Amino acid sequence: MAEPKLFELNNGTMQVKVSNFGCTITSLFVPDKDGKLADVVLGFDTLEPYLKGAAPYFGCIVGRVANRIKDGKFSLNGVEYALPINKPPNSLHGFVMNLISADGGHKGFDKVIWEVANISRAIIHQSRSNIIVMMEKKIFANHLTPVDHNTVPTGEIMPVKGTPFDFTTENKIGSRIHEVGLGYDHNYVLDCGDENSGLKHAAKLKDPNSLRTLNLWTNAPGMQFYTANYVNGIVGKGGAVYGKHAAACLETQGYPNAINQPNFPSVVVQPGETYKHCMLFEFSAE
Template sequence: MAAEPEICVLSNGRITANIASWGATITSLLVPDAQGDLADVVLGFDTLEPYLKGMAPYFGCIVGRVANRIKNGKFDLNGVEYSLPINNGPNSLHGGLKGFDKVVWDVVERKDGEYPSITFQYESKDGEEGYPGDVTVRATYSLPEATTLRLDMEAIPANKATPISLAQHTYWNLAGHNSGSILDHSIQIWAKHVTPVNENTIPTGEIMPVQDTPFDFTTEHKIGDRISDVPGGYDHNYVLDSGDEKNGLKHAAKLKDPSSSRTLDLWTDAPGMQFYTANYVNGITGKGGAVYGKHAGVCLETQGFPNAINQPNFPSVVVQPGAKYKHAMLFEFSA
């Protein structure tokens, strides 16, 4: 059995992250503004108990075995039909009823010093939440620079081909987790296309240009400027196809808060990013008694495309036994 869940601290003197072994979850992240004043920029809870009780709408966790939605919770692989738990309308979402966000990961390595890191590991069993094969999953959070958080995820299937697509599901509010709506934040997304969705939020299979639509963030816009033109708000997968590259990672998004001037630059090697504006968050009491309402945070979930396992024209999320799934992201903060 895995150990009791614990909260680990990762700090380099400039930024401090609290990361729980439950779901490899970022529960708090203190980041300076231009004056050096720290604010906690992620939504979450003060203690582990609300996470353990399932009160978090995926606050800060790693989701898998497959992030986002799988249509009707079904897929065929190598001639076998697999059925997954349905937990989101008619779909299976974020790995099912007990995905990687709702289990204890083992802390397998810790490094202190100038470049601290923590590595979590989880052994996912054959048949878990309906998925085929045993998979060993690792997630390493590190602080490679003064105000940069890095996450490296990898997964190796032992004995069967299986879909794997992990995502980091933090809700960001760069003004501070308790500062209300993110509609005043501005964002630029290096994506000229999105994957439009049907009434059940499943991609239709189309790759749609964002030009002349409210989905166009190829130049910086306030999140709230056109959100009313998107029924329900933003909850869409962007095709990351136009960012600069750095160390094998491409620029996915730049998020800015006008009040604190904090900026988050996100870099990744994933093909897609779910841009989600916390449309379904509704009166959740979080850290310090703060009440999180609709649009209290924004998620930038780098990922494989939603429902890719059922969409042959999307990049494949199937990983063969012994092959290695890898997914990295860099969260660079400035002010």
């Protein structure tokens, strides 16, 4: 039986460590404008906390939809399905989850050991060489999917212009976060970014002090922007305590609850079809 392991990718300038447990990125060291490396992802010093379930989806893979499915229910090809209600009253992350594991419990894709098909020398791309609410952000989306009181999309497609959700021009994440309740936890419709090799420009995230910059590209139709609203007192790397708004998450995906919203792009993969989800994280120090 496969065991949880850590794999390191290093191109001499950047370094990332990834586990086969949940395909979890446990660390990502990126240089700043002076070439100084720093880890830019939340997480833990060892694999043990991940294995014990202490990580609230830090750095892991989920299903084709990050976020919620209303009431954990949907119908497909005339059959009704029920998912685990792991964020009452909804199912959070991982459509469709690995419903029943070998030991009889529920497991999502973030809690299984993945097979590593190939290990190459270095796959980290760099153009040139701790996310808080001071980060500057741009999202290439003129619309988002507004949510109800349980953070489930209502089915509407709403323009962001003139709202605190508008990141079509570069803006500090914290400048209007107080206007959106707990913080940002919304799916953006990626409808206005440049395209390159079949991937859409989804977002740009920049630290004005270090000048570390992330450009995110994807073939997914949407991106969940989440500001760690429910992180509270988690002890992470080096004893650091992660609190609310300790990080920003960019989760490319199908629209949340799309399986129950026929006007959303379909997230259904029928037998014989191929599902392909690509994300390109491009780092620089501009």
